[in-house]
Every structure is written in C-alpha cells, then in structure tokens.
Amino acid sequence: MQGGGHAVCLGPDIDTDLIIAGRYLRTKDHGIWVSHVFEDLDPSLAARMNGAVIVAGKNFGCGSSREQAALALKEAGVTAVIAPSFARIFFRNAINVGLPAIECSLPCVEGQNVKFDLAAGCVETGGNTYSIRPLSPRMRDILAAGGLIRYWRGRP
Amino acid sequence: MSTLSERILGADAGEYVDRKVDRAYVHDGTGVLTLETWKQMGNRLSDDPDLYVLFDHIVPANNSTTATLQHELRDFACGSFMHFSDIGGGICHQLMSEGVVLPGEVVVGADSHSCTPGAFGAFATGVGATDMAAIWLTGETWFRVPDSIGISLTGSLQGSAEAKDLALLYVSRLGMDGGTYCALEFIGDGVKNLGMDDRLTLCNLSVETGAKTGMFYADHITLQYLAGKGQKVQPQVPDSCMYSRELEFDLSDIVPLIAVPPRVDTVKPVSDLAGIPIDQVFVGACTNGRFSDLARLAGILKGKNVAVRTIVVPASRAVLSEAIRTGVIADLVAAGCTIGTPGCGPCLGAHMGVLGEGEVCLSTANRNFRNRMGVGGEIYLSSVATAGASALTGEITEPEVG
Numbered sequence A: 001m002q003g004g005g006h007a008v009c010l011g012p013d014i015d016t017d018l019i020i021a022g023r024y025l026r027t028k029d030h031g032i033w034v035s036h037v038f039e040d041l042d043p044s045l046a047a048r049m050n051g052a053v054i055v056a057g058k059n060f061g062c063g064s065s066r067e068q069a070a071l072a073l074k075e076a077g078v079t080a081v082i083a084p085s086f087a088r089i090f091f092r093n094a095i096n097v098g099l100p101a102i103e104c105s106l107p108c109v110e111g112q113n114v115k116f117d118l119a120a121g122c123v124e125t126g127g128n129t130y131s132i133r134p135l136s137p138r139m140r141d142i143l144a145a146g147g148l149i150r151y152w153r154g155r156p
Numbered sequence B: 001m002s003t004l005s006e007r008i009l010g011a012d013a014g015e016y017v018d019r020k021v022d023r024a025y026v027h028d029g030t031g032v033l034t035l036e037t038w039k040q041m042g043n044r045l046s047d048d049p050d051l052y053v054l055f056d057h058i059v060p061a062n063n064s065t066t067a068t069l070q071h072e073l074r075d076f077a078c079g080s081f082m083h084f085s086d087i088g089g090g091i092c093h094q095l096m097s098e099g100v101v102l103p104g105e106v107v108v109g110a111d112s113h114s115c116t117p118g119a120f121g122a123f124a125t126g127v128g129a130t131d132m133a134a135i136w137l138t139g140e141t142w143f144r145v146p147d148s149i150g151i152s153l154t155g156s157l158q159g160s161a162e163a164k165d166l167a168l169l170y171v172s173r174l175g176m177d178g179g180t181y182c183a184l185e186f187i188g189d190g191v192k193n194l195g196m197d198d199r200l201t202l203c204n205l206s207v208e209t210g211a212k213t214g215m216f217y218a219d220h221i222t223l224q225y226l227a228g229k230g231q232k233v234q235p236q237v238p239d240s241c242m243y244s245r246e247l248e249f250d251l252s253d254i255v256p257l258i259a260v261p262p263r264v265d266t267v268k269p270v271s272d273l274a275g276i277p278i279d280q281v282f283v284g285a286c287t288n289g290r291f292s293d294l295a296r297l298a299g300i301l302k303g304k305n306v307a308v309r310t311i312v313v314p315a316s317r318a319v320l321s322e323a324i325r326t327g328v329i330a331d332l333v334a335a336g337c338t339i340g341t342p343g344c345g346p347c348l349g350a351h352m353g354v355l356g357e358g359e360v361c362l363s364t365a366n367r368n369f370r371n372r373m374g375v376g377g378e379i380y381l382s383s384v385a386t387a388g389a390s391a392l393t394g395e396i397t398e399p400e401v402g
C-alpha cells in the first residue's frame, strides 16, 4: 500500500481524548467527527486534516481504548499516522479501521509532502528516505482492504 | 533462550505472528459492539477457540436500554455454542481464572484487564471489538511478539503489606506508559511467596503501565491451584533471556500504598495520606474481589462497625458461595457492609455505588481516573487491609500490622 500527503506535525503522548473528545462519542453519525477532530488540542487542526499525514511524537493514541479515535482520523481524511511508537490498542484499532499507523522516527516539516510505501517499508520526505518498522503481510492486506470488516466480509 | 511470550507465540520479540486463539471472551459491554461488527463481517462463528460471553459490567441491568441490549446478546449467546454466564456469575477475568485458562494458552478478551489470567503462564491480552469480531469469525488474530520487562522479586510480604501494594509500586516506577508494547514477566525467588490470588492482582494492573500483559511462569503454586479446579498441567521452567528492562523489588520492603486521584502512577505511602476523610469504601473488582480479599476484610471488620458506607462485591459466584459457607459474609454484614451482586460493581461508575459530586471513595480496584465512579467523585486506590482499616474510621488509615 502506498500513499502520502502533507505533513501535520504533532508532539508526543497525544491521547485519544485529544484526538476525539468523549463528548462526541455517542453518535452513529461518523461525519460529525470530521469537524471536531483534535478540537481540544488545537481547533484549527481539523481544517488541515484532509489528505494529511500526521507526524507525531512517541506514544500516539494513548489513553482509552475507544475505536472512534482511529475512525475519526480516517473520516477526516488523514492518510496515515507516523510516530516512533503508538499505544498498542490504538495501533491495532488503526489498522483495523484501515488507517496506516507507521512506526518511524522522522523530522517533521509542517506542510511538506510525505510519501509512504508499506510494501517497500519506507517513508520519504524532504528528499530523504526513512525505513519503517515493517508490518506483517496480513496487516498490509487489512489496510489494503480498507479495514478488518471489509477484509473479512464476503470471504468464504 | 526465550521469554515466556516468545515461547507461547513461537517467534522472537518484534515479529508479527498470526496465532490461533485458545479462548476469547467478551462481556456485556464490549459484547454488544462485537456482535454488531461480527454481523457485518460475515456472520459465521469459528468453532475453534472456546468463545465466552460473560455478563459482569452492568448486572443486573440498570435501565431498560441496558436490559434490551443485554437481552439481544443473551439470546445470541444462548442460541450459539458459546459459553455463557449470566448476571451474578462474576467478573469475566475472574471466571477465566477459576480453572479455565491454562499455562501456555493464547487468551484474548475484549476488555483491557484481560491481562489478568496471564498469572497462569498464558499469553492473555485485551483487544477492541473489531478484533474480537474477527476472532469470532476466524478463530485467530495477529500479535506483535512483545519485548519483556522483568519484574524481579525477592523476599516475602511482611506485616499488612499486600500484593496490591507491590502492584501500585511497580505501576508508579514504570509510569502509565512505561510498559507500552511490552509484557511484564514476574520472576525471581520471591514469586514462590506469592499465592495465585496475589499473582492475579499483580497481572491485573500490568495494563496500567500500558503493557500488553503480565505473566508468571506456571510453578507448583499454579499447579496446585489448578489441580484444585480439576486441571492437571505441566510447569513452565524459565529460560535465561533478555529483558528490555529489569526492575527489582524486595517484597520485605513493601509498605501499604495508595494511588492518589486521578492517576494510577501517583503513589504515596498510606501514612502520608492518613486522615483524609472518605465517603465510601469499595472492596471488590477484578483486582481484589477474591475470597482471600473478602476473608481478609472480614478479619479486620469482625465484631466492629464500619464508619462509612462500605460496598463489598465478590468477584464471582464461587467467591460468594465460599464467603457464605465460611461465615465471611455474615461477619461483613454484621459489621455494616453492603454486599453486591458478583460482578464489576461500582468500579466503572455505571450503577450500584456511583459517587456524587465532591465525594471520595477508597477503592481496591485498579483505576482512579477523573469521574470514573461518578462525575465529581475522587478515587483513591489501596489494598484490602488499608480499605478495611479506613472503613472503620471514615478516613484514610494505615492498616494495623497483624
């Protein structure tokens, strides 16, 4: 799976409450999250999410196990999250909803184009290539299918 | 030379593996979402793992919305070949620990404290509802084999110190993300001085460091406990292996501790907090609701009267039965305690013991996050001995050595 987008730089320890606040969870209308994503961190971020690659610090997605955090980013048009490490339940949830969570340390320049290639195991930005902690073939397949529901739906 | 996780998952730390799951369980909370997602995925049930639906979170149902959701899940579970435990059976992690989970198994629960039965030398961890739905469908899931942190123990607990105090201590040392991606392995000479209940408490809190699981190697204590439940198993002998980090504790040095709201890793000696008034004591949860906990509490309260409302919730029906048979429940009731339906009780703030604005609870559970037991309420976490001593005075009180 390949993709890319403009970098949005964030710090370490971004928790799931900051990604999507608890007050917006109780809804079946996923579209509502698009305008509220990262609201408590920086309300201006939501407008920059479509087509973004989030480049964050360590332990991204810590806190509660809400699957809505990964879903909200995907709904908002984020193409991937890149961080040196993720909270493990967020990491699983992200893959399961079809949002690439890529473990990699790279310098972030706001707005700069970032490209990723999961099969090749690398990320490219600012003319440099960085290797990522590889995903298993199964995880790449789940991502390529657009998430775990679609991955399994219709399989014999 | 492998860690226990590497041995069970059959690959080196850092590698991704697809693994068949031996047992998978959901509760009335996560089961509803799992069922919904599973229906979208394919509507077939793998007959490979043992699948469990265990009602514990909001039992009995607190309102008709909950009751309706439970009704649907109950109907589904009873109409399938899943194992089902209805209200009053007990907390999912406890039920899995009463002779169900065995050493060497891969066990997955749709709840973050599914690390608890790692105490039997199983690889036991929590997942979200979507992961669980796929396990229902296929019987397997993917893992990244974790690095392991060694928690090396020597000595034996002294005075009124409990395994819970050690649990709070290691959480404070590692911090709330110090164990992320890792498994905690409890090793060293001191483990032979910890009973099965102690080990379950220690593994239970591993997730409070972000860890994937906590585990003990199955030894003669494990074997004896499981033999008592009709299970015959082999011990696991530790290899010498590489830990990404090692922490050492002398059990003899442990003193009664408390986690101060709203973080589990903010831990202080009880003596520093003595005198803080409390409104409620809760003894129970998957952390400290076992028979040994209730018996210890009864030993402290017997023949006396509690000074604040004290809610005791046995972790399972088996625990409740044992506590009735041995007179523990009679002593607790005589001392003024309220006994709840076996299950999670007030731990998650859904019902039965919710706190009011400005109220303070001393709890033996594992999380003291803001508003968890009720909006505006504060939660201090302690051992059973500290909870018992404090119930008698109405303020945080150091347990007597005895």
Ligand code: SF4
Pocket: B056, B057, B091, B093, B111, B113, B285, B286, B287, B343, B344, B345, B347, B348, B365, B366
């Ligand atoms: S007792 Fe509390 S921590 Fe344990 S499973 Fe129930 S709600 Fe979760």
